[in-house]
Amino acid sequence: MRRLPAVSLMILLAFTLSISGCVKSGTPVDSTPEAASTAEKQVSIVTSFYPMYIMTLNITRDIPGVKVTNLTRPTTGCLHDYQLTPEDMKNLEGASIFVVNGAGMESFLDKAVKQQPDLKLVEASRGIPLIRGEEEEEDNPHVWVSISGAIQQVRNIGTQLAALDQGRADRYRANTEAYVKKLESLRDRMHQALDPAKTRDIVTFHEAFPYFAQEFKLNTVAVVEREPGSEPSAAELADTIETVKQSRVKALFAEPQYPAKAADTIARETGARVYILDPAVTGPLDPDAYINIMEANLKTLQEALN
Ligand SMILES: [Zn+2]
Numbered sequence: 001m002r003r004l005p006a007v008s009l010m011i012l013l014a015f016t017l018s019i020s021g022c023v024k025s026g027t028p029v030d031s032t033p034e035a036a037s038t039a040e041k042q043v044s045i046v047t048s049f050y051p052m053y054i055m056t057l058n059i060t061r062d063i064p065g066v067k068v069t070n071l072t073r074p075t076t077g078c079l080h081d082y083q084l085t086p087e088d089m090k091n092l093e094g095a096s097i098f099v100v101n102g103a104g105m106e107s108f109l110d111k112a113v114k115q116q117p118d119l120k121l122v123e124a125s126r127g128i129p130l131i132r133g134e135e136e137e138e139d140n141p142h143v144w145v146s147i148s149g150a151i152q153q154v155r156n157i158g159t160q161l162a163a164l165d166q167g168r169a170d171r172y173r174a175n176t177e178a179y180v181k182k183l184e185s186l187r188d189r190m191h192q193a194l195d196p197a198k199t200r201d202i203v204t205f206h207e208a209f210p211y212f213a214q215e216f217k218l219n220t221v222a223v224v225e226r227e228p229g230s231e232p233s234a235a236e237l238a239d240t241i242e243t244v245k246q247s248r249v250k251a252l253f254a255e256p257q258y259p260a261k262a263a264d265t266i267a268r269e270t271g272a273r274v275y276i277l278d279p280a281v282t283g284p285l286d287p288d289a290y291i292n293i294m295e296a297n298l299k300t301l302q303e304a305l306n
Helices: 004-020 033-038 050-059 086-093 109-115 147-164 166-194 210-215 234-247 261-270 289-305
Strands: 043-047 066-070 097-100 120-123 201-204 219-223 251-254 273-276
Touching: 043 050, 050 066, 050 097, 050 147, 050 166, 050 289, 086 109, 097 147, 120 147, 147 166, 147 210, 166 289, 201 234, 210 219, 219 234, 234 261, 251 261, 251 289, 261 273, 273 289
Parallel strands: 043 066, 043 097, 097 120, 201 219, 201 251, 251 273
Antiparallel strands: none
16 A cells, blocks of 8 residues: 555656657656666667568667567568468557568558558668660569679668668668678679679570669560569470570579479570579568678579689
């Protein structure tokens, strides 16, 4: 019973503060550890798919009070034609910030925003010049597959998070710079290794690699699987076999996320070899995963192009 006056005082104090409408952050009402740690508001960030998740993990690294969740499973891969499940919508409901790739990757975005108008969007591709897709009216959304594209996206996410969550702006900026430095060093290593390669013709899958090819001046002579997740038709396959034969391409690059059956058929018919090139759309939930995947791609390319 002796505690009652203190409790009512707290309620009164909280009431007064809420009426005055402005509680300065950093001046906790109570001095208990719980109250002190909740004085800075928690922020819940949801990312749309794997590459956005890895970038955001780096940008929010070791910042207290920030929770990052990935909306889709790390095995989902690209979100072309992906439809939100009721479980996804639930995950989004608890979030205050949604980090998306943009450039048309998240076709469900309009629907998600309509259902949750308070959700603040961070768009990784904002302001980045986009490459046109096979279908003329669509942009190619695979910006992160080039290292320069990834660097621009990381900067974009960092800047937008700092603007939306200003209390932690300095820490977002410091983490962004640290991660960008790592990516720049990766890009230098890749240029040093790939710039001297004599063979530059490659055949890839599902249009994930135009930004990568542009960055390292590789010449994509054919894309085997134009519709993501679907096997090419017999006519398309015959067409690609003809292209590969004519261009005398020696290296076919399949992706770990897609069946390599078509690539194996083309290899058998043309004598070219199948390698695995990873567009970093799936992988381990580790902040260094993107860099590790690209290091593995570099080894593959060195082997294939020399
Ligand atoms: Zn894709």
